Amino acid sequence: MKHILVIDDAATVRLYHRGILENAGYSVDEAINGIEALEKALVKPYDLFIVDVNMPKLDGYGFLKEFRRQDDALQSPAIMVTTEASGSDKQLGYMSGANLYITKPIKPNELVNYARLLLGETL
Amino acid sequence: MAFIKKTATPIHCTEHDERHTERDFADLVAELGAENETARRWAVRDLTPLPDASQPLVARLAYEESASVRAAILNALAQIGDHAAIAGLIHCLRSEDAGLRNEAIEVLKAIPQHVEPVIHTLLNDSDSDVRIFAVNILESLRHKDVEKWLIEVIEKDPHINVCATAVDLLSEVGTERALPALKQLKIRFEDDPYICFTTDLALKRIEDGSQ
Amino acid sequence: MTAITISNEDFLKFKEFFYRKTGILFDDSKRYFVDKRLIERIQATDSENFRSYFTMVRFEASGNEFQNLVNTMTVNETYFFREEYQFKCLVESLMDEIVSHKKDKSPIRIWSVPSSSGEEPYSIAIYLLEYWSGINDWDVEIMSSDIDTQIIEQAKRGHYSARSVQHLPKPFLAKYFRHENDGYQICDDLRSAVEFSRVNIMETSEVRAYRNMDIIFCRNLLIYFDDASRRQVAEIFYDAMKVGGFVCLGHSESMSRISSLFRVRKFPEAIVYQKPLEHL
Numbered sequence: 001m002k003h004i005l006v007i008d009d010a011a012t013v014r015l016y017h018r019g020i021l022e023n024a025g026y027s028v029d030e031a032i033n034g035i036e037a038l039e040k041a042l043v044k045p046y047d048l049f050i051v052d053v054n055m056p057k058l059d060g061y062g063f064l065k066e067f068r069r070q071d072d073a074l075q076s077p078a079i080m081v082t083t084e085a086s087g088s089d090k091q092l093g094y095m096s097g098a099n100l101y102i103t104k105p106i107k108p109n110e111l112v113n114y115a116r117l118l119l120g121e122t123l
Numbered sequence: 124m125a126f127i128k129k130t131a132t133p134i135h136c137t138e139h140d141e142r143h144t145e146r147d148f149a150d151l152v153a154e155l156g157a158e159n160e161t162a163r164r165w166a167v168r169d170l171t172p173l174p175d176a177s178q179p180l181v182a183r184l185a186y187e188e189s190a191s192v193r194a195a196i197l198n199a200l201a202q203i204g205d206h207a208a209i210a211g212l213i214h215c216l217r218s219e220d221a222g223l224r225n226e227a228i229e230v231l232k233a234i235p236q237h238v239e240p241v242i243h244t245l246l247n248d249s250d251s252d253v254r255i256f257a258v259n260i261l262e263s264l265r266h267k268d269v270e271k272w273l274i275e276v277i278e279k280d281p282h283i284n285v286c287a288t289a290v291d292l293l294s295e296v297g298t299e300r301a302l303p304a305l306k307q308l309k310i311r312f313e314d315d316p317y318i319c320f321t322t323d324l325a326l327k328r329i330e331d332g333s334q
Numbered sequence: 335m336t337a338i339t340i341s342n343e344d345f346l347k348f349k350e351f352f353y354r355k356t357g358i359l360f361d362d363s364k365r366y367f368v369d370k371r372l373i374e375r376i377q378a379t380d381s382e383n384f385r386s387y388f389t390m391v392r393f394e395a396s397g398n399e400f401q402n403l404v405n406t407m408t409v410n411e412t413y414f415f416r417e418e419y420q421f422k423c424l425v426e427s428l429m430d431e432i433v434s435h436k437k438d439k440s441p442i443r444i445w446s447v448p449s450s451s452g453e454e455p456y457s458i459a460i461y462l463l464e465y466w467s468g469i470n471d472w473d474v475e476i477m478s479s480d481i482d483t484q485i486i487e488q489a490k491r492g493h494y495s496a497r498s499v500q501h502l503p504k505p506f507l508a509k510y511f512r513h514e515n516d517g518y519q520i521c522d523d524l525r526s527a528v529e530f531s532r533v534n535i536m537e538t539s540e541v542r543a544y545r546n547m548d549i550i551f552c553r554n555l556l557i558y559f560d561d562a563s564r565r566q567v568a569e570i571f572y573d574a575m576k577v578g579g580f581v582c583l584g585h586s587e588s589m590s591r592i593s594s595l596f597r598v599r600k601f602p603e604a605i606v607y608q609k610p611l612e613h614l
Binding site for chain 2: 471473562566569
């Protein structure tokens with residue numbers, strides 16, 4: 001079973017993503033901000049990250065940058081999820097190591113399809 | 124044994140102390156631009172109690188690249204809490220820098236008494252992200268009108284993500300008063316699965332919570 | 335009076351709040367435990383029901399009830415070698431990394447706050463003596479502070495109950511302690527290895543004298559603090575530390591609820607937080 005880490009400071013968003021992804025057959029862990037995400041991701045390998053941009057303590061870009069820097073072996077893909085869709089933000093996302101950048105609110109099938117795509121699975 | 128013990132406590136450390144005593148305002152402002160990060164942090168600390176410190180601190184924030192000096196400035200502004208300091212913190216909400224935006228939100232959350240007079244303006248800002256941040260700040264605001272403001276947001280705000288953020292908070296602090304607005308919101312965004320999910324959750328939490 | 339109950343939705347609401355504030359996540363198997371303790375606190379504060387209690391905890395400016403809540407939800411007991419994996423991390427990873435960055439032969443400084451009755455700083459001393467070979471080449475200063483002068487006197491005296499030493503390997507107990515009628519007396523060598531002092535870590539002026547720390551142990555303290563105080567202590571630690579120094583927190587604590595000043599570092603034994611070597 002593939003493991004996904006959902007990183008978002010809003011409890012309902014984590015619950016929503018968890019429900020969708022568990023329904024699609026993945027195992028899901030949660031983190032409330034970038035620091036907790038690092039604490040988890042440096043200890044347990046994840047196949048995919050779903051990362052919110054705006055979070056306290058360490059934002060999504062900060063998490064990805066630091067994770068990519070510390071963990072050379074495990075370059076698991078990441079989907080950046082945000083309320084913003086401005087060009088500069090998107091560029092920042094890719095520069096920090098995001099593989100995809102999607103704007104909230106997210107539809108369940110959209111999230112699952114992108115997850116499958118980045119995990120290299122067929123529909 | 125190789126344990127050693129200083130005979131006197133506390134340990135007075137004079138070596139490498141970048142903090143110079145007896146500096147006046149102008150010296151400290153100049154020191155905000157020092158090359159050494161520790162020196163800048165001490166300049167921030169020593170400026171904080173002086174009158175009119177907010178303006179130079181806000182000015183430095185725009186250029187400051189060290190995360191630790193930025194954190195010191197933001198904490199200093201929260202501590203000062205005058206008009207210029209709050210304006211400086213609020214200005215950060217519009218920054219391109221996600222780190223700075225989020226740090227400013229955290230600091231503003233910690234000083235609800237200063238934020239209260241401007242929260243209404245922030246909740247009506249033209250930028251939807253600033254309105255989301257304003258809702259984030261409400262999370263820790265100790266004010267009797269928090270629920271009322273959240274209800275206003277979900278009744279009137281046209282932006283789906285602003286409403287979603289407000290609903291997230293209502294699922295924690297909401298009471299029966301929020302029920303009609305939540306039901307209305309679900310109708311307004313009936314095509315959106317996330318809004319349906321989050322309003323259902325809030326409705327359930329409020330209705331099934333202990334009476 | 336009707337019996338106070340915690341509904342399923344109340345539990346979920348509380349669970350999310352407590353997780354956000356502390357990083358501790360109760361799963362459904364803890365439901366009974368959590369409910370029981372919540373009801374205790376609701377009654378102790380004369381709250382009418384869960385809702386009024388929850389509102390009080392969320393918005394109480396002093397944070398006193400939050401501290402009580404953390405206290406009932408966590409086990410706070412101090413004994414020798416508590417959370418031993420961290421001492422393992424100290425001797426297997428942290429000390430060697432500190433030494434590798436050192437440019438001179440000045441002593442390595444370790445600060446343990448709060449000292450409580452001394453079990454933690456003395457455990458650090460024992461671990462270094464027993465498991466770190468570098469102790470023959472380097473000087474180490476162990477400092478330990480607490481806000482409570484009475485407990486500091488107790489720590490200096492070094493007299494412990496059987497319960498307090500129960501996790502110590504027998505040979506260490508024989509080597510470093512003397513069995514006295516009602517407990518165990520720690521030896522003078524260890525007593526003189528730790529410098530105890532009274533400090534309020536929230537007071538910048540009191541902490542200013544503590545500088546150039548290589549490692550700070552601050553376990554099971556910040557979890558009781560509110561957000562602003564946690565941030566303030568993180569700032570104070572940052573200033574008290576050398577670049578590249580480490581902070582060790584308690585096992586149920588996470589820097590994700592405290593500050594963004596430190597880098598998350600993973601070692602085989604533990605997650606530890608580091609004052610960055612270079613600007614990020």
